[in-house]
Amino acid sequence: MKRVQTKICGISTPETLAAALAHGASHIGFVHFAKSPRHIDTGLARALGGRCPAHVRRVLLLVNPHPADAARLADEAGADILQLHGDEAPAQLSAIKALTGLELWKAVPVRTSADLNATAQWRGVADRLLYDAKPPAGSDLPGGNGLRFDWMLLQGHRHALPWALSGGLDPANVAEAIGTTGATLVDVSSGVESSPGIKDVDKIAAFLKAASS
Numbered sequence: 001m002k003r004v005q006t007k008i009c010g011i012s013t014p015e016t017l018a019a020a021l022a023h024g025a026s027h028i029g030f031v032h033f034a035k036s037p038r039h040i041d042t043g044l045a046r047a048l049g050g051r052c053p054a055h056v057r058r059v060l061l062l063v064n065p066h067p068a069d070a071a072r073l074a075d076e077a078g079a080d081i082l083q084l085h086g087d088e089a090p091a092q093l094s095a096i097k098a099l100t101g102l103e104l105w106k107a108v109p110v111r112t113s114a115d116l117n118a119t120a121q122w123r124g125v126a127d128r129l130l131y132d133a134k135p136p137a138g139s140d141l142p143g144g145n146g147l148r149f150d151w152m153l154l155q156g157h158r159h160a161l162p163w164a165l166s167g168g169l170d171p172a173n174v175a176e177a178i179g180t181t182g183a184t185l186v187d188v189s190s191g192v193e194s195s196p197g198i199k200d201v202d203k204i205a206a207f208l209k210a211a212s213s
């Protein structure tokens with residue numbers, strides 16, 4: 001069976017980056033969104049990303065960026081992949097793709113099967129869909145809320161694009177999440193923290209071990 005890929009999102013220190021790399025993360029996420037407790041500037045993202053070996057992909061998370069800003073921020077951060085986690089329109093991603101040529105992930109907020117069935121619009125626009133739980137009404141954060149959705153919705157679903165699973169994953173539930181959904185790429189942020197924005201090296205290690213077992 002193919003090894004499950006793993007993204008640790010919201011890395012902001014050399015210590016937590018080292019833990020993620022030592023335990024086999026395939027993707028490292030840097031959050032550039034001022035309202036997030038995980039927000040870092042692009043200079044720090046570049047410095048941390050510079051410690052990643054070439055096979056580890058550096059993902060810059062942005063929310064509703066103007067395409068020109070997305071291109072500048074990606075360049076400053078040295079990103080390999082852009083994760084668009086707001087309510088971007090397809091034309092916005094097309095413009096970002098034209099400017100950067102980077103791999104683009106589009107976050108899809110999921111509560112019901114209707115949310116999954118509306119994803120055909122991303123064909124030819126995004127490279128990967130990232131399913132996340134729909135945020136609570138009025139939430140400041142469109143993601144990173146530690147909330148999961150009903151994984152059973154993914155059973156038998158015909159995905160419009162390659163996809164990844166996120167939302168409320170943690171060391172205790174990630175193996176079940178992979179088993180239930182068949183995910184080949186999982187993404188975690190708050191589930192490997194001791195408090196919002198503070199990553200925990202032991203939880204990172206436990207998550208990566210559980211995801212690969």
Ligand SMILES: O=C(O)c1ccccc1N[C@@H]1O[C@H](COP(=O)(O)O)[C@@H](O)[C@H]1O
Pocket residue numbers: 009010029031033036037038061063085130132141142143144145146147166167168169187188189190191
């Ligand atoms: O992590 C954040 O602060 C964040 C802010 C704005 C948009 C998305 C964010 N994180 C992403 O949300 C999902 C789920 O996170 P969690 O594991 O439930 O905390 C994940 O893809 C993060 O990359």
